[in-house]
Amino acid sequence: GQNIDQPTEMTATEGAIVQINCTYQTSGFNGLFWYQQHAGEAPTFLSYNVLDGLEEKGRFSSFLSRSKGYSYLLLKELQMKDSASYLCAPLNYGGSQGNLIFGKGTKLSVKP
Amino acid sequence: KAGVTQTPRYLIKTRGQQVTLSCSPISGHRSVSWYQQTPGQGLQFLFEYFSETQRNKGNFPGRFSGRQFSNSRSEMNVSTLELGDSALYLCASSLEALGSGANVLTFGAGSRLTVL
Numbered sequence: 001g002q003n004i005d006q007p008t009e010m011t012a013t014e015g016a017i018v019q020i021n022c023t024y025q026t027s028g029f030n031g032l033f034w035y036q037q038h039a040g041e042a043p044t045f046l047s048y049n050v051l052d053g054l055e056e057k058g059r060f061s062s063f064l065s066r067s068k069g070y071s072y073l074l075l076k077e078l079q080m081k082d083s084a085s086y087l088c089a090p091l092n093y094g095g096s097q098g099n100l101i102f103g104k105g106t107k108l109s110v111k112p
Numbered sequence: 113k114a115g116v117t118q119t120p121r122y123l124i125k126t127r128g129q130q131v132t133l134s135c136s137p138i139s140g141h142r143s144v145s146w147y148q149q150t151p152g153q154g155l156q157f158l159f160e161y162f163s164e165t166q167r168n169k170g171n172f173p174g175r176f177s178g179r180q181f182s183n184s185r186s187e188m189n190v191s192t193l194e195l196g197d198s199a200l201y202l203c204a205s206s207l208e209a210l211g212s213g214a215n216v217l218t219f220g221a222g223s224r225l226t227v228l
């Protein structure tokens with residue numbers, strides 16, 4: 001089966017660091033995406049990991065462990081504009097077909 | 113360059129009616145995928161079209177259908193609407209088909225459907 005688990009909500013303080021975890025079970029895994037979605041807006045791409053390890057991109061970093069079915073998104077120096085939902089999306093690929101399976105998202109609230 | 117354009121942005125229908133939603137992808141993108149987003153279920157995959165062919169389909173009833181034209185524009189149709197079809201319908205375009213590694217999806221702003 002296919003299952004993605006991430007916390008529903010998180011709260012953090014401006015300037016702090018927050019880690020959003022995601023565990024997944026999929027077949028035909030071919031990488032994992034993180035998307036950011038502000039309320040009332042379309043999701044936008046943050047990161048893609050296909051190999052184990054940490055990918056750093058400015059204030060945002062994403063980590064993947066394929067053997068553990070685990071990923072996290074790390075946000076540093078939080079800003080108010082980081083208040084949004086963060087979607088974990090493993091890429092499922094098999095039989096020449098693929099699809100992104102999205103988690104229900106983690107709603108992050110950044111407080112002053 | 114222009115982003116992904118979805119029309120209409122908002123619409124209200126009654127049970128039993130049908131609806132057609134349109135999606136114009138980024139120029140040069142050949143894949144269009146559709147998603148339903150609700151507060152309870154999150155983003156759920158409906159189907160993907162690539163080069164006018166449906167490549168993959170999610171777990172939705174046959175009332176949900178779609179097509180893609182030669183210019184890569186896509187439409188999705190929902191027939192015999194039910195109250196539970198109220199949702200935000202998002203389309204996303206990408207250069208290559210889903211599953212092609214680091215193939216980033218660019219989403220449109222969505223069509224918000226309310227069924228009364």
